[in-house]
Amino acid sequence: MKDQAFVTLATNDSYVKGALVLGSSLRHYNTTRQLVALITPQVSDSMKKVLFKIYDDVKEVDVLDSGDSAHLALMQRPELGITLTKLHCWTLTQYSKCVFMDADTMVLSNIDELFQREELSAAPDPGWPDCFNSGVFVYRPSIDTYKRLLQFATEKGSFDGGDQGLLNSFFSSWATTDINKHLPFVYNLSSVSTYSYLPAFKVFGANAKVVHFLGRIKPWHFSFDPKTKSVSGMHDPAVVQPEFLKLWWETFSTRILPLLTEHGVVKDTSSGLKAEEIAEAVSQLSIEAPTISSEERKERWEQGQIDYMGEDSFENIKRRLDSFLK
Template identity: 65%
Template sequence: MVLGRSLRNHHTTRKLVVLVGPQVSDPCQSVLKKLYDEVRLVDVLDSGDAAHLAMMKRPDLGVTFTKLHCWTLTHYSKCVFMDADTLVVSNIDELFEREELSAAPDPGWPDCFNSGVFVFCPSMATYDRLLQYSTEHGSFDGTAIILMRYLDKCGDQGVLNGFFSSWSTADISKHLPFIYNLSSIAIYTYLPAFKQYGANAKVIHFLGQTKPWSHTFDPKTRQVRGAGAQDVAASHSSFLLDWWTLYSAEVVPMLQGHYGDQPFHSGCVEEEESQAGSAASAPPALSSEERKERWEQGQADYMGVDSFENIQKKLDAFLK
C-alpha cells in the first residue's frame, strides 16, 4: 500500500499492478484496488498452471515460483518489478527506457543483482524457461535462507541470477545505478558514499528480516518504536520515518474507511501509550558476545552504541 501510494505521489504515468496472495484480507484488497490499476491473485499452491507442476518437483522454491508469475503479465510489453518493502522517493518512469534484465548490484555480492527492483519483459516463453531452470538447478541462496535472513534472501534472487547469468559482464547498460535500489545495509557499510550520493536516492529498499511494518509509530511525536534500537538503526531512521509518515497520513485513513467498525491494528500508537510502553519496550543491554554476533550478521547499532562517533572515541582513547 505504501509503495503504491509513493508511486502515485511521485506522479508515475505507468500502470500499477500488484500481485497478492489469498491471505490478504478483503479490506486490504479494497485499498489496493484504489491504489493500483490491477490486483492479481497469485497462489502457486492452488493453481493448475506450470508453476504448480514445478512446485510438486521442487516445493522448496514456493516463494520463487510465486514471484516468477510477474513474467505472465503479457498484456504489458515491459514492466518494472518492485518488492513490497521498497519506497519510492522520486519519479522512476525513466526505468522503462532500460532493457531486460536491468537491475542494481546487490550490496552483499555486487557481481549479483538484487532482485528487489528490476526491469523485465513479460513473456510466457521466458516464464516457462525460468520454471524449468528452477526445477533443474534450484536456487543457490535458497538453502542459506536461515543463515542469510537478515539479507532478505528468499530463493528468487539465486534463480534469477543463475538464469540471467551474463548480467555482471555482458552489458553495463543493464546495471541500474544504486540509487534505484538503495539498501540500509549499503548505507552503513559505505557511509561516505551515502553522504555523497544518498540525496539522489530514488528507491529505498528495506532489506532485512525486520520491515518497517514490524515497528510501531507515534504520529504526534513522530517517533518510530518497537522492534529494538538496532533494528530501527539498520533501516536508517530518516527513511523509516518517511515510510511511517506516508503510511499513517495516507494509508491508515483508507484502511479505516474499509474496516469500518471492525478493529484492526494499524501500528500507530497514541503519545501516552508510547510513553507508558517506552520503558517496558526498551531492549536490554547486550553482552559483548551478543554485540559481536550482531556485528557479524551486519546488525550493528549504527545509530547508538556502535555509531561512528562512539567508535572514533574508543579508538582515540586506545591510541592515547
C-alpha cells in the same frame, strides 16, 4: 502508457501495508504507468479492497515455494522460499514492459525513466556486487520466459533458495555482458550500504530514488508516534537510515491509514484523525519485530553490520561498560 506497469507482490496482509506505501509513493511522484499488485490467497479480502484504491489491477496468484531449506538456512531467512512466487510477474503479458519492485521498497522521486531500460536491468547487490538485487528490476513479460524460469527452478534450483539466486543464475550474463543493464545503486538503495559504506551514503544518499528496507525487520515492525512524528521500536542494521523509516511511516499514517479505516481494517478514526487515535490505530497494525539472538548479533558484528543506532549505540555500550566496572 497503458502497456507498461510497475508490479509488486504481497504474500500476506503485512506485506500489503508495504505495497500500499509503495503504490502511494509512485502515485505521489506522478507516475504515468499502470500499477499492478500480485497477491496470494493469504491476503484478506479487506486488504485486497484497499489495494484496489491505489493499484489499477490486483491479481491473485498461486504460491510458488522453493522448499530449499538448506540454502535458505545459509541466509537464516527460511521465509524467503515463498518469494519464488515473484516469477508470476512474467505472466502479465498484457504489458510490453514492466518494472518489478518488492513491497518493502518506496520511491523518493519519479522513476518512469526505468522503462527506457531493457530486460534484465537491475542494481548490484551490496552483499555481492556481481549479482543483482532482485528487489527492483526491469523485465518483459513472456509466457515462454515464465515457463523456462519454472523449468530452470525445477532442474537447477536457486543458490540461495529464493528468487534472487534463481534469477541471477538464469540471467547469468548480467554481470559482464551489457553495462547498460546495471542500474545505478540509487534505484535500489539497500539498507546494509549505510553500515558497510557509511561515508558513501553520506555523500550520495541524498540522490536516492528508491529505498529498499532490506532484511527481516520491516518498517511495519516499528511503532510510530504521530504527535512527535518519531519512530520507536527495535533498531537493527537491517533497517535503512531513520529518515527513510520516518518517511515510510508518515506516508502510511497520512495516506494509507485513512483507507484502512474506511474499509474497517482498523478502528474508525475519521473524526479529524487525532494523534491519539492514529497512534491507537497504528498500534493495531504494528507487528513485533523478530528478536535477535546473541549469537546472531555476534555474527553481525563480525560482518561489520553493527547497530549503531540501537543496541550497539555508543551510549548503550558505555552504559554496559560502566555497569561492569562498578
